[in-house]
Amino acid sequence: MSLNVELNERPQPDELLVKIADYVANTEITSAEAYNTARNCLMDTLGCGLLALRFPECTKHLGPTVPGTTVRNGARVPGTSHELDPITAAFNIGCIIRWLDFNDTWLAAEWGHPSDNLGGILATADYLSRVAVSEGKAPLTMRDVLTAMIKAHEIQGVLALENSYNRVGLDHVLLVRVASTAVVTKMLGGNRDQIIDAVSQAWVDGCALRTYRHAPNAGSRKSWAAGDATSRAVRLAMITMKGEMGLPSVLTAPKWGYYDVLFNGQPFRLNQDFGSYVMENVLFKISFPAEFHAQTAVECAVTLHDQVKERLDDIERIEVTTHESAIRIISKSGDLANPADRDHCLQYMIAVPLIYGDLIAEHYEDDFHRGDSRIDVLRSKMEIIEDKRYSAEYLESDKRSIANAIQIFFNDGTSTDKVSVEYPIGHRRRREEGIPVLERKFRRNLLTRFPQGMSDKIVDLCSDQAMLEATPVNEFMALFAIN
DSSP: OOOOOOOOOOOOOOOHHHHHHHHHHHHOOOHHHHHHHHHHHHHHHHHHHHHHOOOHHHHHTTTTTSSSSOTTOOOOTTTTTTEOOOOHHHHHHHHHHHHHEEEEESSSEEEEEEGGGGGHHHHHHHHHHHHHHHHHHOBBBHOOOOOOOOHHHHHHHHHHHHHOOOTTBBBBHHHHHHHHHOOOOOTTOOOOOHHHHHHHHHHHHHOBBBOOOOOTTTTTTTHHHHHHOOOHHHHHHHHHHOOOOOOTTTTOOOOTTTHHHSSSTTTOOSSOSSSSSHHHHOOOOOOOOOGGGGGGHHHHHHHHHHOOOOOOEEEEEEEEOOHHHHHHHHOOOOOOHHHHHHTTTTHHHHHHHHHHHHOOGGGGHHHHTTTOOOHHHHHHHHEEEEEEEEEEHOOOTOOOOEEEEEEETTTTBBBBOOEESOOTTTGGGGGGHHHHHHHHHHHHHHTTSSSSSHHHHHHHHTTTTHHHHHBBHHHHHTHHHHH
16 A cells, blocks of 8 residues: 655756745836826825724724733824834724725726735834834834835736736735735845745735625625735734745645635736836726725715606606626625625615715714615615626726716606716826815815814825825824824
């Protein structure tokens, strides 16, 4: 009788680990557009985090893991008085910036929110800078933060272009963990080999299931899952910097590697090198806190509001023309159990603006939903139809549209025109129109937490590319601290 014996020969690192590490360690970002977009992304992301502090279901997750814990030179959590270790701070920051689902998005074969990486990036940068200053050394600057953001966006986004983790039931926060681990290891002083080791640890953690994003289990975990991922990245980076070994064939190892265990034996596909493409093309949620596949549908509903607000009881049916990803991810019928369930329901996100002419975060809350039975009545009248062109152009690299259209039919045989929007205001094709709206959104969000004078000071700094980039991270974070 013979036994199969596994060959215990340490392999060379997987090609993808090397590509990520070479990019993070050695690639210089030269795109002025990428840095300008990263600045806007920073503003929008922090503003969304400040707005989320109005919601107790979010703030209950914040603060130290053990109440009363203090950390010397701790990382600050914007809009609060918390000063935490960088791992916990990364969770806190990641939690607030994702809570309302109102900041940037990336849509391809996989979806996600690359700004989720800011939790780990900003926490680590603030902690390192405060320690450096206490030792008489130079802190990191906001240019370093923007560079890390560009690279984290790129890693997450390029991996999402051709690889659909959702189709095998896995959640996109995996890519946050991988991207954050890579750039945070670099921030901690890691070299190419240490970045390879750290990223291998991120992959070997496996992946969260998408269960908490879908019926019948959709819930609030989707609002803190990215905070969990980016904080885990900081932990893995710090372990690696203490000398923890990597797992070089974590992806390709037969039987035990990521591809065989979790990806049906298929290797990931990369159709382009890492550069600055993702940050330059990232999608901003500027007008509505709505899952991005519904952004243009909400625009259509707002446009139709004036035509239907006095005729809601006369509506026979509502035809919603959309793309395949929206149907697969956010089209749902039946009871909606909680705010997280509602902000991932296409029909709900259309019904509210048809009735009210707008969609804001408070519209997802339980009391609001219970108080207006018209919402579910309109949901029941919606027919969801796929447009094959919409589905195709959603994936085309020179378009990346997120198209929706709505037409409303009344009992008397009349109807509205069919209103369509193919590119949301946060799309690269609408940057000139969108950025002024983004800046106004940032100012409004600041005023939910800071007085006018401090808000103006922050806006002035964030509006000046050169001045922002030169600002020490610790000084920038101090502006957002509540004493």
